[in-house]
């Protein structure tokens with residue numbers, strides 16, 4: 001069976017700054033991986049390399065068996081494979097909620113509009129927001145917007161979903177509704193990579209927790225082992241800060 | 246609940262609203278607006294003076310004006326000679342276009358106005374509207390130029406008046422738009438060559454006066470091009486106006502691009518939307534929404550700039566009015582001719598401004614529930 005995500009020897013520089021150092025990491029199909037670590041440790045950089053929002057400078061990244069490089073056709077195939085949800089939603093403010101889900105399908109897959117609308121309805125229903133379909137994003141709460149963003153990504157029918165701190169920009173009372181949507185997605189068997197500080201979510205759905213610090217992967221472990229018996233000194237320090245915070 | 250005492254005092258200190266009949270209180274409010282403080286008094290006085298200064302103008306334009314005359318000599322007795330406009334209407338509106346063919350020019354004007362009206366509704370915006378415009382423009386050019394389908398040919402040197410003004414305005418803005426988008430994107434590009442080239446073009450064109458650009462296009466260019474490259478003078482003028490508009494529009498659009506969060510293009514990338522489609526469907530609509538006021542401004546300036554083509558001998562509406570006013574039969578009617586043309590320009594430009602206000606309120610309604 002091919003790995004959903006296979007990263008080896010990954011290096012990334014911003015100018016002179018070494019943002020990712022020899023990162024090795026792989027995700028099997030239907031596996032859920034949570035990435036955590038202190039601010040500036042390279043979590044966003046790593047997840048953004050996976051669909052080439054950032055170019056990497058060394059190492060290999062294979063998504064669904066396709067290696068990421070300068071080949072545009074491969075890049076398109078990878079982006080087809082992997083959907084992404086951002087911290088700040090990044091919905092298109094000049095389109096209604098429904099259009100946000102319909103237009104990307106039409107624009108990038110040349111899906112017939114009728115099929116696109118049908119699919120948009122189905123996924124908006126699935127994230128429980130179909131009743132807001134005719135509104136504009138600016139008229140929704142943060143939690144609602146993030147659920148629309150999830151539906152928008154799902155409309156492209158990806159096999160992998162990447163989340164970069166999907167709840168960090170939300171008011172506390174809205175975090176639950178987004179996490180519930182993600183749990184629902186995980187239970188449906190989606191392959192997921194989630195950068196988050198929500199440790200409850202990690203315990204509940206993650207198969208693996210990846211702990212990063214200073215551009216390196218320090219520890220990879222199943223959640224119960226990671227939280228209850230972290231092996232590395234740095235992970236222990238991170239976790240102890242979480243508890244006291 | 247206020248006590249008895251406070252109610253009582255407030256009634257006496259100036260809260261007498263409830264007892265005074267409403268008509269009177271509105272009147273006193275009006276007086277207060279006009280003479281309430283020193284600034285108001287000063288402004289009121291200045292306004293009265295301005296209105297007073299206009300009395301002779303009103304007298305000239307309306308009261309002593311001649312609306313219809315049996316012979317031009319009647320206009321000699323002072324007062325505006327509006328009858329002149331009636332007599333010269335065809336010349337002002339259509340220039341030297343052959344009178345028996347002027348129905349074609351009328352159709353062109355109607356077509357342009359119909360297309361503009363169609364474009365007003367955001368519902369129709371999209372690639373199809375562009376096709377309709379392209380077809381419409383082609384029809385207009387054929388109608389004006391003739392030479393096919395039994396229409397007698399009319400060379401562009403005979404085109405004139407309002408159709409030329411409208412065609413120059415619409416075409417220069419319309420053709421400039423795609424160039425300006427490319428220039429604006431180029432100026433923000435990460436590639437130094439693209440960026441440098443865009444900056445060079447924009448700054449060069451903005452640094453030149455439009456009159457100079459028109460001279461180069463209309464008079465110098467034919468000297469440098471091979472003689473068999475017979476590009477029409479009207480076409481060269483249009484090219485100059487287009488380049489000029491493109492440089493200014495590019496800077497306006499760049500302003501809109503700068504205000505756009507980076508996450509928008511990132512989201513589009515992650516969704517696999519190709520580059521130019523992202524520009525067309527995601528980036529431009531938002532960038533343009535942000536810069537509607539300066540965009541309107543540029544459009545209005547460009548409409549009025551078309552009148553500068555008279556310097557290189559293109560017969561737009563202003564040139565036509567000028568030449569109409571030189572008719573020795575009529576006693577010096579240039580004020581009337583210019584006023585009439587000014588009114589047409591005003592209607593067009595005010596229309597653009599009013600429309601942009603309407604669009605803007607429409608768009609803000611979207612982002613706040």
Ligand SMILES: Nc1ncnc2c1ncn2[C@@H]1O[C@H](COP(=O)(O)OP(=O)(O)OP(=O)(O)O)[C@@H](O)[C@H]1O
Nearest residue numbers: 014015017019037038039040041042043044045046
């Ligand atoms: N475009 C960029 N240019 C230069 N440096 C960058 C850029 N993006 C990120 N960095 C740097 O790379 C490092 C890793 O950034 P990254 O955003 O991946 O961290 P993170 O783990 O996601 O942090 P956070 O929890 O704050 O989101 C940081 O030190 C950051 O300053």
Ligand SMILES: [Mg+2]
Nearest residue numbers: 043044045165
């Ligand atoms: Mg981050």
